[in-house]
Amino acid sequence: MNKTININLANTFFHIDEDAYIKLQRYLDAIKRSFTDSQGKAEIIADIEARIAELFSERLQHERQVITxxxxxxxITIMGQPEDYLVDEEIFDDAPKSHKSTSAKSHKQLFRDIDRKYIGGVCAGLSYYLGIDVLWVRLLFILVTVLSSGFGIFIYILFWILVPEAATTAQKIAMTGEPVNISNIEKKIREGFDDVTEKVKSVDYDKMGASVKKNSKSFFDSLVSVLMFLLKVLAKFIGIIVLIVAAIVLISLFVGLFTAGTIDIWGAQPWREFIDITVNAPVWLISLLTFFAVGIPFFFLFYLGLKILLNNLNSIGNFAKFTLLGVWLLSIIGLISLGIKTATDYSFNALSTETESIAHSPLDTLEIRTVEAIGLKNRYYRDSDFDIVINDGEKMIYREDMEFRVEQSPDEEIRIEIEKKSQGRNYDDAFERADDIEYSYKLENNVLYLNNYLTTDYKNKFRDQEIEITIYIPENAIVRFHNSTYYNIDGHIKNNMNYYSSGLANHVWKMDNLGVLNCLDCPVEDWNDENDAANKEADTLQKTDSIVKDSVKIDSVTLKNQ
Structure with a gap:
């Protein structure tokens, strides 16, 4: 049974075994004696105690654990024996003596250097960690900020939050990559005094404290060490890949949000117009939700990459983690809601029908032509399904989606029926959008001019609006399809030539009593050529069948003879 003692070391509370306490007390007393006449003794002792407290904390798994x-x-092995670092003023008069050290060169740790800071000390700390001049690091941040439209500022703030500052002497030494022991702590503090002589500054404390202890390792221990080293290298490589990928995605999202998503810095963006005209939600809201939904996971990947590369990276804290998780969930829910809402806007179909009589004599040939938009050539936005045009300063949706067909009229009048179709979130909404479609035609000198396009107000959004026209003509009426109708003729018009769609163009047709158009100017050889082709095909099949039968007979005779 051992007695435990509660101690306060550098304002940190520890439980320590009595024997361990005696050993630690003797060690600290020996250190104090070694710096009896040294300038800055109090600061040196305080930083040594802070470093020891830090090392103790790293080894404790829980707060009730007892130090043994x-x-x-x-x-003591890490910090070194106090007699190894005992500095005598007489040494400075001659060549410095060599002393043994128990600590080897340690790895650099990333801290913010507040002693050389301009803002937060990020660039100064990175210059130590990367081993390059701080000026180049600052220029790199400026370059990234300019090329990424301000994303460098975001990266700087991120490092400012996550990377701790080198507040203690031990942290400042670890930032440079030197071992944090009594020698270097003393050296760092002495460098901070203005009255330290150049002689003291020139002492090589690393050589004075060099004490290399060689430990024998077995073959298997060496093999394990090599494997562990390779695993660490692989982990660092993975961390770099994750960091780069996450940074690229975050930069892209950042640029998309603050240049295209909310501000027209680069002018009107086609994808913005497409979203605005097809989705019933503001572009800035969709951009913001997308930024959080995609950006937050990649932010955590970015943080993971930093965590792999930097062992002393600060934690972002549970509050920040749960806050980001909540924002991410809300963004996902928002995007799903917008997706459902957009899909609902296309769920119902409705049509608005207008029928008018045409003042035209059935005895005269009616010519049908289609006309293009003359005053709407300058398109604000072009898409495969629709365009956006400016008409008298107002945005309009423009679409070339019109088809017409010809059927028999039940009486002697010529009529035109216009069906306007649209989709919507319910029947009333779809009908209202269909009714708002603007379409026009005119009859002039026995020529019926049909617009090959439709328009509707920009606020109606794009909901697959289209136009279908039916022209009813009486029996024996003659109609001619102009060449301009080539792409607008419906493919199901009954005709005696079995022409499909565009084949009816550039011909004159007469309506019979069965509702079938009969061609008056189609070449007769067209019909004869079709019959000849059919007859030739039948003759070929008949000859082939005869040859096959004869072959079978020959084979049968051959078999009998055998």
Whole structure:
């Protein structure tokens, strides 16, 4: 049974075994004696105690764990024996003597250098970690900020939040990559005094404290060490890949949000017009929800990459984690809701029908032509389904989606029936959008001019609006399809030539009593050529069948003879 003691070391509370306490007390007393006449003794002792407290904290798995002699021995091994670093003023008069050290060169740790900071010390800290001049790091941040439309500022703030500052002497030493021991702590503090002589500054404390202890390792220990090293290298490589990919995605989202999503810095963006005209939601809201829905997971990937590369990275905290998770869930729910709402806007179909009589004599040939938009050539936006045009300063949806067909009239009048079709979230909404479609035609000198396009107000959005026209002509009426109707003729018009759609163009047709159009100017050889082709095909099949039968007979005779 061992007695435990509660101690306060550098304002940190520890439970320590009595034997360990005695050993630690003797160690600290020896350190104090070694710096009896040293300038800055109090600061040196305080930083050494802070470093020891930090090492103890790293080794504790929970707050009630008791520090034993084993932990104290480990700390002494890292920090070094006080007699190894005892500095005598007489040494400075001659060549510095070599002393043994128990610590080897340690790895650099990333901290913010507040001593050389302009803003937060991020660039100064990175210059130590990367081993390059701080000026180049600052220029790199400026370059990234300019090329990424301000994303460099976001990266800088992120490092400012996540990377701790080098507040203690031990952290400042770890930032440079030097081992945090008594020698370097003393050296760092001495450098901070203005009255330290150049002689003291020139002392090579690394050589004075160099004490290399070689530990024998077995073959298997060496193999394990090599494997662990390779795994660490692989982990660092994966961390770099994750960091780069996440950074590229975040930069893209950042640029998309603050240049195209909310501000027209680069002018009107076609994809913005497409979203605005097809989705019933503001573009800035969709951009913001997309930024959070995609950006937050990649932010955590970015943080994971930093965590793999930097061991001393600050945690963002549970509050920030749960806040980001909540924002991400709300963004996902928002995008799903918008998707459902947009799909609902296309769920119902409705049509608005207008029928008018045409003042035209059935004895005269009626010519049908289609006309293009003359005053709407300058398109604000072009798409495969619709365009956006400016008419008298107002935005309009423009679409070339019109088909017409010809059927027999039940009486002696010529009529035109216009069906306007649209989709909507319900029947009333779809009918209202269909009714708002603007379409016109005119009859002039026995020529019926049909617009090959439709228009509707921009606020109606694009909901697959289209026009279908039916022209009713009486029996024996003659109609001619002009060449301009080539792409607008319906493919189901009954005719005696079995022409399909565009084939009816550039011909004159007469309506019979069965509702079938009979061609008056189609070449007769067309019909004869079709009959000849059919007859030739029948003759070929008949000859082939005869040859096959004869072959079978020959084979039968051959078999009998055998």
């Amino acid at each position: 002699s084993k932990e104290v021995d480990e700390i």
